[in-house]
Amino acid sequence: MAKKKAAPAKPALLAVRGITRSFGDRTILDGVDLDVRAGEAVGVVGPNGSGKSTLLRCIVGADEADAGESTLAGTVLDERRPEIRADLAIVMDDIDFFPDLSVVEHLDLVARAHSTPDAEEVVNAVLDEVGLMEVSGQLPSTLSSGQRRRLALASAFVRPRRLLVLDEPEARLDVDGVAWLGDRLVAEKRAGRGVLLVSHDADLVTRVCDRVVRLGTAAGTPDDH
Ligand SMILES: Nc1ncnc2c1ncn2[C@@H]1O[C@H](COP(=O)(O)OP(=O)(O)OP(=O)(O)O)[C@@H](O)[C@H]1O
Ligand SMILES: [Mg+2]
Structure with missing residues (x-):
């Protein structure tokens, strides 16, 4: 009997490939890849200093990666480009x-x-x-x-917006505010938008995110002199 063909995977709304960023001789990000599809939320977690905000800044073009590239619906992502700004809502800290x-x-x-x-x-x-x-x-x-x-x-x-990029959006919100944020981000996914969420709130990440990217331990800590 002929097997049913699997549905082709949806192309990524956001495709991040090989993002690498060093400050001086410290490599903070080393070839980070991730995809966010429409209707999907991806979490980025890791300790303080592990490079989460740096990754988001490199993805949206607010910081220049040493290597790698991000595309939004196939267009190289640079927040200065009008066609990108139309699709991309960013909440940084x-x-x-x-x-x-x-x-x-x-x-x-x-x-x-x-x-x-x-x-x-x-x-x-x-x-x-x-x-x-x-x-x-x-x-x-x-x-x-x-x-x-x-x-x-x-x-x-x-x-x-087609994609939301959020760096610790739960910071400073009260309990009801975090609950509202969780509902809102789930609604964003249902509306077919992509969400890339950096957060230290494990419950929020579990509630909202379909997948999680974990960045390594903070480089250079503890200080060794
Ligand atoms: N412009 C810069 N110059 C030098 N070092 C930097 C710069 N920006 C970030 N760093 C360093 O890169 C590392 C990662 O910083 P980043 O802000 O990305 O961490 P984070 O994972 O977002 O941490 P947090 O959870 O505290 O927000 C830190 O060690 C930080 O000091
Ligand atoms: Mg940060």
Whole structure:
């Protein structure tokens, strides 16, 4: 009897090949490969200093790898390219805000800059979802650290995206906030988006991620002199 042919594997939305990065004589990343398919979440875990943030920065083109390449839907990934910026929502840990734009003005700006359809409705829905409605008129400097984190996350959710790249998005969130984030990232996958998640929260990684890439022990620790 003829065997059923297996369905062909979906091509990767994000394909990372051979990313290598050294600082001085310390090699932090040595030929890292990973794929994220549409509708899939991949976790990146490892101790402090193991290179997780460096890997994300090299992937999105915010840092230049010594070797290797990342492609998003077949196009070399560089966050300065408009066609890449349209598809890629990034939440890193070093988000800056304009000091004189309120919460709602930030989200409006991001939504309109990325031509989000029905920007006003989307911004209101996301403000409500992340619990920032009450502080929507406040300036970033007057927000609590968790509220600033929620604003950074909200900025990713008011714009079109095919891939989310998140560096410790759970940092500073309260228990309900982390639970919401887990639900939201699962919903992102269901909507066919890819998620690349660096996190120290094992429960969040288990809940959201289909696969996990583990980076090695922190290079150079403990200090040996
Ligand atoms: N621009 C730089 N110059 C020199 N060393 C750097 C630079 N950026 C990162 N490093 C080093 O590379 C290593 C990896 O840093 P990275 O921030 O990627 O770690 P991480 O896995 O994200 O850690 P954490 O869990 O603390 O966020 C660290 O030892 C760090 O000091
Ligand atoms: Mg980091």
